[in-house]
Amino acid sequence: MTRLFLIPALSLGLIGAACSDAPDAVEATSPGAAPAEVSDNRAMTAATSAALALGMTREQLEDADLLSPAPGFADLGDVETLVLDGTGQVTGLVIDLEGSDVDVVLPIEQVTSVRRENDVDLVTPLGQAQLQAMPAYTGPAT
Secondary structure, three states: EEEEEOHHHHHHHHHOOOOOOOOOOEEEEEOOOOOOOOOOOHHHHHHHHHHHHHOHHHHHHHHOOOOOOOOOOOEEEEEEEEOOOOOEEEEEEEEEEEOOOOOOEEEHHOOOEEEEEEEEEEEEOHHHHHHHHOOEEOOOOO
């Protein structure tokens, strides 16, 4: 299941690999503070809004693969977590990179949705090397 995190936008570059047992949704109360859980309702609202903006359902966003552009559509990773700002808007996606143990935060502006056969996934113009060069994401302590 995709997890949601609320983290101040300025701290995104300072965070580095998500814990598999992290809470479903958390919120940082102030910069540098440890994240605290948010309500399931707030998490679902943010996920639904982001998915609709991308022309997807919430379930499709939570299950999306990150792909390179056509014609290859190479699998670059999987959506693991949605990152929210202080207003509850999705600002990034935590991506579990294909072929590595590293998760990174990809800004939401770097993705678009693509329909292929009976599936809806996300496409980024960034390549595997660019994604791997991004700072590693570390989720909240559990």
